[in-house]
Amino acid sequence: xxRRVVRGxxxxxxxxxxxxxxxxSGVVREEFLPPPTTVFARLAVxxxxxxxxxxxxxxxxxxxxxxxxASAIAVPLGLLLGxxxxxxxxxxxxVEFLRPIPSVALIPLVIVLLGVGPETKITLAVYASLWPLLxxxxxxxxxxxxxxxxxARAFGLSRSRILWTVQLPHAAPFVMTGVRISxxxxxxxxxxxxLLAGGSGGLGQVIFDAGAGGGRMDIVLSATLVAGVxxxxxxxxxxxxxxxxxxxxxxxxxxx
Amino acid sequence: xxxxxxxxxxLTGLAAAIVVPTGLSACSALxxxxxxxxxxxxxxGDVEKPTLNVGVLPIVGAAPVTLGVRDGLFQQAGLTxxxxxxxxxxxxxxxxxxxxxxxxxxxxxxxxxxxSQGIDVVIIAEASRALPANFSIVAMPNSPLDGPASLVGxxxxxxALNNIxxxxxxxxxxxxxxxxxxxxxxxxxxPEMATALEAGRVQAAFLPExxxxxxxxxLGAKTLLDPTTGPTADLPIDGYVVTREFxxxxxxxxxxxxxxxxxxxxxxxxxxxLEPLLIEATGLEPEIAPLISASAYPTTTNPTSIQRVADxxxxxxxxxxxxxxSQMVVLD
Amino acid sequence: xxxxxxxRPVRGPHRAGGAGARRRATSTLQRVAxxxxxxxxxxxxxxxxxxxxxxxxTDIAVAFWETWLGGPASQLFLSDVAVQNILxxxxxxxxxxxxxxxxxxxxxxALGRSATAMDYAGPLLAFARAIPPPALVPVFLVLFxxxxxxxxxxxxxxxxxxxxxxxxxGARSVHPVQVQTAQVFRIPxxxxxxxxxxxxxxxxxxxxxxxxxxxxxxxxVISELVGATNGIGLQLALAQRRFDFDTMWxxxxxxxxxxxxxxxxxxxxxxxxxxxxxxxxxxxxx
Numbered sequence: 001x002x003r004r005v006v007r008g009x010x011x012x013x014x015x016x017x018x019x020x021x022x023x024x025s026g027v028v029r030e031e032f033l034p035p036p037t038t039v040f041a042r043l044a045v046x047x048x049x050x051x052x053x054x055x056x057x058x059x060x061x062x063x064x065x066x067x068x069x070a071s072a073i074a075v076p077l078g079l080l081l082g083x084x085x086x087x088x089x090x091x092x093x094x095v096e097f098l099r100p101i102p103s104v105a106l107i108p109l110v111i112v113l114l115g116v117g118p119e120t121k122i123t124l125a126v127y128a129s130l131w132p133l134l135x136x137x138x139x140x141x142x143x144x145x146x147x148x149x150x151x152a153r154a155f156g157l158s159r160s161r162i163l164w165t166v167q168l169p170h171a172a173p174f175v176m177t178g179v180r181i182s183x184x185x186x187x188x189x190x191x192x193x194x195l196l197a198g199g200s201g202g203l204g205q206v207i208f209d210a211g212a213g214g215g216r217m218d219i220v221l222s223a224t225l226v227a228g229v230x231x232x233x234x235x236x237x238x239x240x241x242x243x244x245x246x247x248x249x250x251x252x253x254x255x256x
Numbered sequence: 257x258x259x260x261x262x263x264x265x266x267l268t269g270l271a272a273a274i275v276v277p278t279g280l281s282a283c284s285a286l287x288x289x290x291x292x293x294x295x296x297x298x299x300x301g302d303v304e305k306p307t308l309n310v311g312v313l314p315i316v317g318a319a320p321v322t323l324g325v326r327d328g329l330f331q332q333a334g335l336t337x338x339x340x341x342x343x344x345x346x347x348x349x350x351x352x353x354x355x356x357x358x359x360x361x362x363x364x365x366x367x368x369x370x371x372s373q374g375i376d377v378v379i380i381a382e383a384s385r386a387l388p389a390n391f392s393i394v395a396m397p398n399s400p401l402d403g404p405a406s407l408v409g410x411x412x413x414x415x416a417l418n419n420i421x422x423x424x425x426x427x428x429x430x431x432x433x434x435x436x437x438x439x440x441x442x443x444x445x446x447p448e449m450a451t452a453l454e455a456g457r458v459q460a461a462f463l464p465e466x467x468x469x470x471x472x473x474x475l476g477a478k479t480l481l482d483p484t485t486g487p488t489a490d491l492p493i494d495g496y497v498v499t500r501e502f503x504x505x506x507x508x509x510x511x512x513x514x515x516x517x518x519x520x521x522x523x524x525x526x527x528x529x530l531e532p533l534l535i536e537a538t539g540l541e542p543e544i545a546p547l548i549s550a551s552a553y554p555t556t557t558n559p560t561s562i563q564r565v566a567d568x569x570x571x572x573x574x575x576x577x578x579x580x581x582s583q584m585v586v587l588d
Numbered sequence: 589x590x591x592x593x594x595x596r597p598v599r600g601p602h603r604a605g606g607a608g609a610r611r612r613a614t615s616t617l618q619r620v621a622x623x624x625x626x627x628x629x630x631x632x633x634x635x636x637x638x639x640x641x642x643x644x645x646t647d648i649a650v651a652f653w654e655t656w657l658g659g660p661a662s663q664l665f666l667s668d669v670a671v672q673n674i675l676x677x678x679x680x681x682x683x684x685x686x687x688x689x690x691x692x693x694x695x696x697x698a699l700g701r702s703a704t705a706m707d708y709a710g711p712l713l714a715f716a717r718a719i720p721p722p723a724l725v726p727v728f729l730v731l732f733x734x735x736x737x738x739x740x741x742x743x744x745x746x747x748x749x750x751x752x753x754x755x756x757x758g759a760r761s762v763h764p765v766q767v768q769t770a771q772v773f774r775i776p777x778x779x780x781x782x783x784x785x786x787x788x789x790x791x792x793x794x795x796x797x798x799x800x801x802x803x804x805x806x807x808x809v810i811s812e813l814v815g816a817t818n819g820i821g822l823q824l825a826l827a828q829r830r831f832d833f834d835t836m837w838x839x840x841x842x843x844x845x846x847x848x849x850x851x852x853x854x855x856x857x858x859x860x861x862x863x864x865x866x867x868x869x870x871x872x873x874x
Contacts, residue, residue: 003707007704008707008708008710008712011707011708011709011710012715028451028454028455029474033451033730093622093848094623096847096848096851096852097623097845097847098844099847099851100843100844100847101847102806102821104821105828105840108349108828109350111348111351112350112353113354115351115356116340131802132750135798135799177754180753187718188720191723192722192723195343195723196722197343205343208343210539211445212539217726227719227723228715228716228718228719229715229718231715231718231719232711234718235717235718346828366829366831370831373830373832375831411734418829418830442734442735442816442817444729445725445814447726448729451729452734455729457729457815458734574830
C-alpha cells in the first residue's frame with residue numbers, strides 16, 4: 001500500500017518536473033504558463049482565503065449532489081431497462097437521441113428554466129453524467145448469466161429476491177465503474193458550467209474571474225490543479241468503496 | 257472577494273456554514289446567499305419594485321452599478337440593487353426573460369439580436385460608448401504588420417464572431433478599402449488572446465480594455481487599427497435592458513434606477529473615482545488601472561446613436577432585417 | 589448502445605421461430621411509438637408555452653431543412669452550410685476519437701497488465717481526467733495551432749479516459765488460467781497481446797469506445813468554442829448567441845441524430861467482432 005502511494009507520488013512529481021522545465025524553457029512567457037513552483041505558491045496563499053475555499057466547497061458540493069442525483073436516476077432506470085426488454089426497446093431511440101446532446105448547447109435553456117444558480121450547473125452535470133452510468137447498468141444486467149437467473153427462478157425466488165441476491169451483486173462492480181466515469185464527467189461539467197455561464201461561484205468562476213480580471217494564469221492553474229485533485233480524491237474514494245464492498249468480484253471472476 | 261456576487265443560494269450558503277462557522281459577514285460572497293431586506297424607511301409607495309437584481313459582467317462598462325451600490329445611490333431612491341455576476345451577455349438573457357434578473361447589463365449586439373428573434377427587451381439606459389483607443393487591433397511588436405492594409409489575408413482574433421468586435425473591425429477595414437472576407441476572424445477568449453498572439457496562433461487581435469493595456473505592457477503589442485474611429489466613432493457599446501413586460505409594470509422603478517445610475521455614471525467619469533472602482537468591480541490589477549483608457553459613461557440615452565449598432569449588424573449580416581431602435585428604448 | 593444487448597435474444601424461450609415476424613413488428617412499433625409520442629407532446633407543450641427558447645418541433649424541422657438540407661442531389665441534398673460545417677466537424681470528431689482509441693487501448697492494456705506501471709501512472713491519470721477541457725485552453729494555445737490541431741487535442745484529451753480505464757479493467761481481467769497457460773507455453777509476446785489480452789479485454793474496450801464516441805460528439809462542440817472557423821459546434825454557438833433558437837435546436841437535433849447513427853454503426857461492428865465470444869459480450873461485466 002505504502003509502495004503504491006510512493007509510486008503515485010513519484011509519477012505525479014515527474015509530471016510536475018516536466019511542466020516546470022517546459023515553463024522555464026522560454027518557449028512561452030512564464031506569466032502565460034507559470035511553472036508549478038509559482039502555481040503552488042499561489043495555491044498556498046489561496047487556500048488560506050475563505051472565499052476561495054468557499055468556491056472549492058461550492059464546486060465539490062454541486063458535484064456530489066450531481067453524482068448522487070445521477071446515480072439515483074441512472075441505476076434504477078438501468079435496472080429497469082436492463083431487465084425489461086420491451087421497455088428498453090421502446091425507449092431506445094429516445095435515449096440514444098438525448099445522449100449525444102452536449103450540455104453546452106443546453107446552458108441557455110436550463111437557465112431559462114432554473115436561473116443562474118447552482119441548480120443549473122447541477123442539472124447540466126446530471127444530464128451529462130447520467131449516460132455512462134445508465135449504460136453500464138443496463139450492460140451489467142444484460143450480461144448476467146441467464147442460467148443463474150433461471151436457476152434462482154426454479155428455486156422459487158421472487159423477482160425482487162432475484163434482483164437483490166443475483167442481479168445486483170453481479171451488476172454492482174460494473175455499476176461502480178459507471179459511477180466512476182460519471183463522477184469524472186460530472187466534475188468536468190460542474191466546473192465547465194461555472195466557467196462558461198457563471199453566477200453560482202465555484203472553481204470555474206474563479207478561473208473565469210482570474211482570466212477576465214487580471215489574466216492571472218497562476219490563479220487559473222491553481223484552480224485547475226484543485227479540480228484535478230478533487231477528481232483524483234473522488235476517484236480514489238470510489239475505488240476504495242469498490243474494493244472494500246465489492247471485493248467479491250475478483251473471486252467470481254477467477255472462479256469462472 | 258469584496259465584489260458582490262449576488263444570490264448564490266443554498267450551495268454557497270452551505271459552503272458558508274461549513275467553512276466559516278464563526279460567520280464571516282464581511283465577505284459579501286458568502287453573505288450573498290440571503291436576499292438583502294428592503295431599506296428601512298424607503299418610500300415604498302413610489303417605486304413598484306424596491307429590490308432589483310441586476311445582471312452584470314465584471315467589465316469596465318458595468319462598473320458604475322458597483323459604485324451606485326457602494327455609495328448608496330440606489331438606496332437614496334428607495335432601491336435595493338443586488339448586482340449578480342454572469343459570464344456572458346448571451347447567456348444572461350435567459351435569466352432576464354425568466355425574471356431572475358430584473359435589469360440586465362448587456363452589449364447592444366446581443367440585445368438587438370434578441371429583439372430581432374422575438375425576445376421583447378427594451379433599453380432603459382446607456383452604459384458605455386467607445387472613446388478612441390478603448391479598442392484596438394494589435395499585433396506583436398516584431399510583427400511585419402504595420403497598418404490596416406497589412407491585415408489582408410491575416411488571422412484576427414476576436415472574442416466572438418458577429419459581435420461588436422467583428423462589426424467595428426469590418427467597418428474600420430471598409431474605410432481602408434478592405435472587405436471582411438479578406439481577413440480571417442477566429443474566436444479566442446480575451447483572457448487567452450495575449451497567449452494566442454505571442455504563440456503566433458493569431459497575427460492580430462481585437463482587444464478591449466483592460467486586455468489592451470495588459471497586452472501592451474506584457475507583450476509590447478502595437479496598435480494597427482482603432483476599430484471605433486471614423487464611421488464607428490463614439491459607438492454605443494452596452495446598456496441596461498429590461499423586458500417590455502417589466503418596463504410597463506414598473507415605470508417608476510426604472511425612472512428611479514436610471515436617475516441614480518446617471519449619477520453613478522457621472523461620478524465614474526472621474527478617473528480618481530474610476531481607478532479604484534475598476535480594481536474593486538472588475539478585479540483589475542492596481543498597476544494597470546492608471547494606464548487603461550476609460551470608455552465614456554454617457555448620461556443620456558440616445559436611440560439614434562444606438563441605431564448605428566443595428567445598422568452595422570444589418571450591413572455585415574448579423575441581422576436579416578432592420579431593427580428600429582426607437583421602438584426599443586424607453587425614455588422618461 | 590448497450591441496451592441492445594438487453595433486447596438481443598439471449599434468453600432462450602423468446603427465440604422461437606413462428607412468432608418472430610410478429611414480434612419484430614411489435615418491437616418496431618414499440619421503438620417508434622415512444623419518440624413519436626414524445627415529439628407530439630413536445631409540439632403541444634411548446635405551442636402552449638410559446639417561449640422563443642423552446643420552439644415547437646415543426647418550427648425546428650423548418651429550420652433544420654433551411655440550415656442543413658435543401659442542397660442539390662450532387663451534395664446528397666445537403667446545403668452548403670452542411671457541407672462546409674458538418675464534414676469538417678465529423679472528420680475532427682472521428683479522427684480525434686480514433687487517436688484516443690489507439691492511445692487509450694494501448695496505454696490501458698499496458699497499465700492493466702502491469703501493476704507497477706499502474707502504481708506510477710494511476711494517480712496522475714485520475715488527476716488529469718478531472719481537468720475540464722475548457723480550463724486547458726491557455727495550455728493548448730501554447731502547444732497547438734488554432735483550428736484543427738487544437739480541436740483534435742481537446743477531443744482526444746476529453747475522450748481518451750473511458751477507453752483507457754475500460755481497457756485497463758479489461759486487460760486486468762484476463763483469466764488466471766490463461767495467464768498461467770501462456771507462461772507455461774512461453775507464447776511469444778505478440779501472440780500474448782493480440783491473442784489473449786486484447787480478446788479478453790475487447791468487450792470492455794468496446795463499452796469504453798461507445799462512451800468515448802458519444803463524448804467525442806460533445807467534445808467536438810466544446811472544441812469549436814475556441815479558434816473555430818467552421819463546424820456544427822460553431823454554428824450552434826452562433827445561433828445561440830443571436831438567439832436564433834430554431835436554428836440552435838436544428839443543430840441539437842442534428843447532433844442527436846448523428847450520435848444515434850454513430851452508436852448504431854459501432855454496435856453493429858461490435859456485434860460482428862464479438863460474435864465469437866461465448867454468450868456474446870458476457871465476459872465484459874466482471
